[in-house]
Amino acid sequence: MRLLNIAFSNLRVRKIKIFFLLLGIILGVAIIVSLTGITLAMQEQLESKFEDIGMRVLVTPKSNSLFLSYHGISVHSGNYARKTIPEKIAHNIKQFGGQNVTAISPKLVQNAEIKSKKMLIAGISREELNLKPYWRINGKFPNRKQILLGASTAQRLKLSVEDKVPIKGEIFTVSGILNETGTVEDELVFINLAEAQRVFNRNKQVTFIELSVNDKEAISALRSKFTSVAITEVKGENEERQEIVNRFAKFAVLISICVLLIGFLIISTTMMSSVKERTREIGIFRALGFKRKHIVKIILFEAVVVSTVGGVVGYIGGILLVKLISPYITQFEVQLHWSPELGLATVIMSILVGLLASAYPAYQAARLDPIEAIRFI
Amino acid sequence: MALIEVKNVTKFYNSGEGQVTALGGVNLTVQKGEFLALMGDSGSGKSTLLSVIGALNPPTGGKVLIDDIDVYDLSSERRADFRSSYIGFVFQQFQLIQYLTVVENVMVPLAILNYNHKEQLEMAKKVLKKVGLENKMRRLPNQLSGGEQERVAIARAIVNEPPIILADEPTGSLDSKTGEGIMRLFQSLNREGLTIVMVTHNRENLKFVKRTVSMKDGLIKNQEN
Numbered sequence: 001m002r003l004l005n006i007a008f009s010n011l012r013v014r015k016i017k018i019f020f021l022l023l024g025i026i027l028g029v030a031i032i033v034s035l036t037g038i039t040l041a042m043q044e045q046l047e048s049k050f051e052d053i054g055m056r057v058l059v060t061p062k063s064n065s066l067f068l069s070y071h072g073i074s075v076h077s078g079n080y081a082r083k084t085i086p087e088k089i090a091h092n093i094k095q096f097g098g099q100n101v102t103a104i105s106p107k108l109v110q111n112a113e114i115k116s117k118k119m120l121i122a123g124i125s126r127e128e129l130n131l132k133p134y135w136r137i138n139g140k141f142p143n144r145k146q147i148l149l150g151a152s153t154a155q156r157l158k159l160s161v162e163d164k165v166p167i168k169g170e171i172f173t174v175s176g177i178l179n180e181t182g183t184v185e186d187e188l189v190f191i192n193l194a195e196a197q198r199v200f201n202r203n204k205q206v207t208f209i210e211l212s213v214n215d216k217e218a219i220s221a222l223r224s225k226f227t228s229v230a231i232t233e234v235k236g237e238n239e240e241r242q243e244i245v246n247r248f249a250k251f252a253v254l255i256s257i258c259v260l261l262i263g264f265l266i267i268s269t270t271m272m273s274s275v276k277e278r279t280r281e282i283g284i285f286r287a288l289g290f291k292r293k294h295i296v297k298i299i300l301f302e303a304v305v306v307s308t309v310g311g312v313v314g315y316i317g318g319i320l321l322v323k324l325i326s327p328y329i330t331q332f333e334v335q336l337h338w339s340p341e342l343g344l345a346t347v348i349m350s351i352l353v354g355l356l357a358s359a360y361p362a363y364q365a366a367r368l369d370p371i372e373a374i375r376f377i
Numbered sequence: 378m379a380l381i382e383v384k385n386v387t388k389f390y391n392s393g394e395g396q397v398t399a400l401g402g403v404n405l406t407v408q409k410g411e412f413l414a415l416m417g418d419s420g421s422g423k424s425t426l427l428s429v430i431g432a433l434n435p436p437t438g439g440k441v442l443i444d445d446i447d448v449y450d451l452s453s454e455r456r457a458d459f460r461s462s463y464i465g466f467v468f469q470q471f472q473l474i475q476y477l478t479v480v481e482n483v484m485v486p487l488a489i490l491n492y493n494h495k496e497q498l499e500m501a502k503k504v505l506k507k508v509g510l511e512n513k514m515r516r517l518p519n520q521l522s523g524g525e526q527e528r529v530a531i532a533r534a535i536v537n538e539p540p541i542i543l544a545d546e547p548t549g550s551l552d553s554k555t556g557e558g559i560m561r562l563f564q565s566l567n568r569e570g571l572t573i574v575m576v577t578h579n580r581e582n583l584k585f586v587k588r589t590v591s592m593k594d595g596l597i598k599n600q601e602n
């Protein structure tokens with residue numbers, strides 16, 4: 001018989017109360033674990049996918065710079081199609097920029113109807129793949145008479161790889177479908193740049209040039225050199241995603257703090273009412289020679305037992321919860337693994353909150369006047 | 378040297394209608410090996426005196442010396458230690474822990490001492506045998522009769538081998554035959570050397586004790602020797 005046995009025995013008889021307390025702790029822990037897990041997975045994914053891409057720069061026709069809303073492609077505007085710049089500028093920029101230009105991809109963006117739906121067609125070269133290391137193509141990069149479809153486009157047009165479809169009177173074959181990227185790229189139809197220039201009759205012309213540079217100085221150098229075009233620095237989707245992740249992380253922290261606070265209060269009130277119910281019992285223990293510290297130990301043992309169980313089960317539940325909801329978080333392929341670090345941190349946090357929340361009730365219990373508690377009759 | 382010396386002890390309570398004098402200057406000496414009965418009307422201060430002797434209830438004035446230790450000179454935590462080694466309480470309502478089995482209840486006072494489980498179990502079994510409950514060890518208190526619960530409470534009080542047993546109306550809620558059995562048990566414990574102070578209303582019990590002290594209005598009325 002140890003103090004721990006007394007704590008365990010008491011927990012055993014108060015099954016229902018403890019069950020609800022546990023349920024509360026498990027729920028809270030699961031929410032915190034899933035939020036933290038998602039945030040960590042997002043950050044990890046960001047880091048792996050967007051290493052060293054550099055700063056994103058757009059080169060556009062002078063008057064067009066205003067409507068370019070999302071890395072160069074405004075879906076709802078019409079006049080991008082008319083204005084173009086010579087493809088040769090891309091070559092010149094690359095030569096001028098040298099080492100500072102890490103990737104450069106000229107694009108021709110035009111409208112065309114596919115299956116009676118107005119679609120945005122982007123002519124791209126293989127250079128695009130250097131700019132978009134996060135692209136995953138199911139199939140191949142488009143060659144002559146081939147198209148690559150954004151994820152949403154493929155669904156909307158009900159097209160899959162090897163399907164054939166007429167565009168501007170010519171038959172094109174779907175060479176590949178792009179994995180969901182969470183950007184406007186999901187809505188596009190990609191075609192080989194040379195093909196686009198031929199089909200839309202824009203020989204050696206492009207709508208804009210997207211490039212990445214590894215030096216901010218290089219941008220101003222380019223600006224003063226190439227005065228006939230507009231050169232703007234844009235947020236690459238890595239920064240944009242970083243922002244999403246940061247915002248989510250803040251949200252996660254906020255919710256977690258709220259949950260911790262609520263958990264703290266639930267444990268606190270449950271422990272306090274438990275102490276109240278056990279007034280007489282505590283008086284008996286004191287009469288039998290238990291010190292205040294022994295009473296504190298019994299109460300805190302119980303808190304540790306409950307919050308350990310709650311932490312472990314909550315962690316498992318949290319990870320399962322993420323696995324359950326991750327298919328609905330489209331912009332990120334969140335893959336949460338069973339991480340022992342996160343598990344350990346979770347259980348430690350749970351125990352800490354349990355101990356802190358029970359500190360005052362334990363103090364109250366220790367302070368009970370044993371004679372008041374028993375009241376000899 | 379007396380085992381228990383109560384010197385001019387007063388205890389005042391503040392209640393709604395002002396100050397209540399529970400003990401109005403009590404002097405009492407109990408020798409080692411005595412079996413003392415405390416009698417008196419309801420409200421005369423018997424339970425208060427017992428709890429003051431038991432190092433549970435600091436008096437307003439006066440001194441309590443047990444084995445020459447000034448009990449209320451000790452810090453509250455040291456006093457808990459003192460209770461653990463000197464005092465065994467038997468309460469009227471048994472005051473067993475309802476969620477612990479009989480043997481576990483008896484082991485409670487040992488939980489804070491340096492005995493391993495085997496030693497604890499042996500000590501508990503020994504006293505349970507003494508009170509005649511060795512074959513009901515695994516029951517819960519609510520599966521026992523009142524007399525049996527009282528025996529568990531006695532076993533718990535003596536398991537730690539304290540020199541003093543303080544009992545507050547141990548037979549108060551038992552029928553006379555069961556009560557007599559309990560008194561015989563106390564008598565045999567006293568014969569083994571335990572000093573017992575017992576509050577009782579029942580004159581029948583007096584034939585088992587060595588000395589009786591009566592209280593009235595917080596004072597000791599007579600001290601027949």
Ligand SMILES: Nc1ncnc2c1ncn2[C@@H]1O[C@H](COP(=O)(O)OP(=O)(O)OP(=O)(O)O)[C@@H](O)[C@H]1O
Binds near residue numbers: 390392423425
């Ligand atoms: N905690 C308390 N607060 C206020 N008054 C108290 C308290 N405890 C005892 N008293 C008062 O002190 C007096 C003595 O009480 P005590 O319990 O010692 O009497 P008793 O002799 O044991 O009575 P009984 O035979 O009914 O058990 C009573 O008047 C009682 O009301």
Ligand SMILES: [Mg+2]
Binds near residue numbers: 423424425
């Ligand atoms: Mg009383």
